[in-house]
Amino acid sequence: MHFDPRVQQALREAGLDADAVADASDRAAELVARDADRLRAFFDGDGPYYSDMEPAHSATAIQEHATADVDLFTHGSDLRGYLSLDGWGVPVEGGRILRASEDGDDPVVVELSLGDTVNDRVRFAREREDL
16 A cells, blocks of 8 residues: 555545555556556656756756766656756656647656755756756
8 A cells, every 4th residue: 555544544435445545555556657657758868958947056047967977766656766967866756747749748847856965856858958
């Protein structure tokens, strides 16, 4: 079960039986795995990549990264991994697709929750104007 006990209780109070709660938990895990695949595909390929990360000593609102690579894994509803940008890296503790192409297949803008050294949600795009 991927829901914490409070969420499980709330779902039962909303009228879901144990099987329905288990089905919802499985579906949540499927959706996280799908997003992980789409995030991997977004970072698969040559740069540049653009972000709204706020690095120290930068006067620009949008950063350009020549290279980017992400290694993600999922466990239930958790998405974790590691992002490498231009020779340095940071843990990833969540991510989502913010905007996709018109056909809905390809991510255009994504957001990753970056861990230590950044500790912020950061948006990424393949085109500067998409941020």
